[in-house]
Amino acid sequence: MPNLMTNVQPPLQFLPPDFQPGVLKFTQWIVPWWIRLKTPITQIDAENVEQLVELYQKFQQEKIRFLLAFRHPNPDDPLPISQLIWRKVPGQARKQNITLKSPVHAHFMYDRGIPLWAGNYVTWLFPKLGGTSILRGKLDRKGLKSARNLFANGRFPMAAAPEGATNGLNYQVSPLEPGIAQLGFWCVEDLEKAQRCEDVFIVPLGIQYHYLQENWQALAQVLGQIETDCGLTNNNSQPTPSALYPRLVNLGNYLLDLMENFYRQYYHQPIPKNTNEELPIRLQRLLDIALQVAESYFAIQPKGSLTERCRRLEQTGWDYIYREDIKDAESLSPVERGLANRIAEEASLRMWHMRLVESFVAVSGKYVQENPTFDRFAQITIIIWTMIMRLKGGNPNRTPYLGKQRVEITVGEPISVSQRWSDYKTNRRQAVENLTQQLQSSLEKMSQPQSKPDK
Structure with missing residues (x-):
């Protein structure tokens, strides 16, 4: 994922093939x-x-x-x-x-x-x-x-x-x-x-x-670090599928509660409280709302699948950052450049919501439950870890070694x-x-x- 952009950039140029x-x-x-x-x-x-x-x-x-x-x-x-x-x-x-x-x-x-x-x-x-x-x-x-x-x-x-x-x-x-x-x-x-x-x-x-190898101990350590980052109590359970799955579910519910409150309180989204809805339903609603928050800023109508909406938001954000109408930022007056930089920074911040959704577009909420193998545990854990890194402002590309x-x-x-x-x-x-x-x-x-x- 690109770092937060704080300055306006020249337009993205097409890169033609030049086989050597x-x-x-x-x-x-x-x-x-x-x-x-x-x-x-x-x-x-x-x-x-x-x-x-x-x-x-x-x-x-x-x-x-x-x-x-x-x-x-x-x-x-x-x-x-x-x-x-x-x-x-x-x-x-x-x-x-x-x-x-x-x-x-x-x-x-x-x-x-x-x-x-x-x-x-x-x-x-x-x-x-x-x-x-x-x-x-x-x-x-x-x-x-x-x-x-x-x-x-x-x-x-x-x-x-x-x-x-x-x-x-x-x-x-x-x-x-x-x-x-x-x-x-x-x-x-x-x-x-x-x-x-x-x-x-x-x-x-x-x-x-x-x-x-099924390194459940390493997986448990990554889960423990995520729990610590979230302020959750780590019960140091045995590193077995039956012991780790409840921790994974608990972590998922905590993050849903946290993000629902985040969008409810600070983005004024009408998310119901204290429902008995299953995790997959809540997850899909949250992803939809996160995209709506970004779409409302860019004045984009929600249309298509989550993936299609992510792509449309990404391109619109880039249009605000990599400006087709500004061929040479150095030619702008200091005030004009300051405003262009502000627009670029704001667009980059709004794209953050899309990046969160991008990590979860294929997550159903039942992926591990259907077949709790080490591979599936690891894949979902790394997706959650990536989300936590985005929330913390860290580097989501350096995934933990399992x-x-x-x-x-x-x-x-x-x-x-x-x-x-x-x-x-x-x-x-x-x-x-x-x-x-x-x-x-x-x-x-x-x-x-x-x-x-x-x-």
Whole structure:
């Protein structure tokens, strides 16, 4: 998450792809070291890689175009996915005696906001790796045009996260944005206009994180720290699921009471008191109200899902901070600049409410109760920890260490976009909706615990 902005900024510029093979080679060398030193990931497994090898072979033979639509539960997702593409696909191709042209790589779409919190080096690196930026909360014509061109004409296949943002959960897929399906149909349209015969596919890519050991003691310590931060009594119960779950529920109820009072008292929201409503109902109402508080400031009408509302708020806030109407802040008079800075700071403060909601958009309130495994406990605990850090004004990106992790990537069955072209020509909106729903179903199927058990 970007830090609080107190000064007006120049407008966010589109970052066009500028692929550099030398940069790719260096990145391919350094990423395994980065994973080892900077993440808890120690093992990356992949299923159905043979299918991805076949897809790359057909792509290089100019028979197909495809986009990898990957699940996005964790900010680290690009790292294991890079190892799937750069290492496991070429390795599997050699086993199958299939020759793939080097480099095996993928263009990718990324949120223009990532360099704002990841660092300036990302502003330089991602374009050099063939990435193209996109503004998620508005019609980004330059970004869409670039992504559309790469899908139809790029040197490599495409990769993108249809959820649009991380949700922190292995087994819960956020509602997908329709942009990926629309890009697929645009690719078919562009190929048809160019009288090219490649088939177009969207390939679902599942990804899950599993702790190698169930470190309940470490989890109990994180819960204890959260309880201390909240002023709650830590009963030092045994670090077992049956003992920790009541503490997790108690913590959830306390935070709901706290935040309901916060919005009731200081933002004058009509939240009922002392109800017997279940936690999931209260949580969803609180998320809705937090967004309304920010939307009322920006004069935005609540519309769409929580995720869609978050994206719209984010973009509007950026419009207040990264001013299109101010090309050179230095040319402003001191008074004008002071007012512009005040607007930027106020917008940044209002976006704080959206950031809180962003962390909880996929939380149902029953995620642990449905299957109280260590992985689920850890995921919800880290989401709560992130919220506490935002409330304290700390750094929510430095999550607590709960042990080494194994990443499991699953290559799903390709979904043909070309076969749906006639449906698209008949009813574009419905065709995009149907394709998005099929992709949602595919990702959800790969995310089910019975097919990917906790370990």
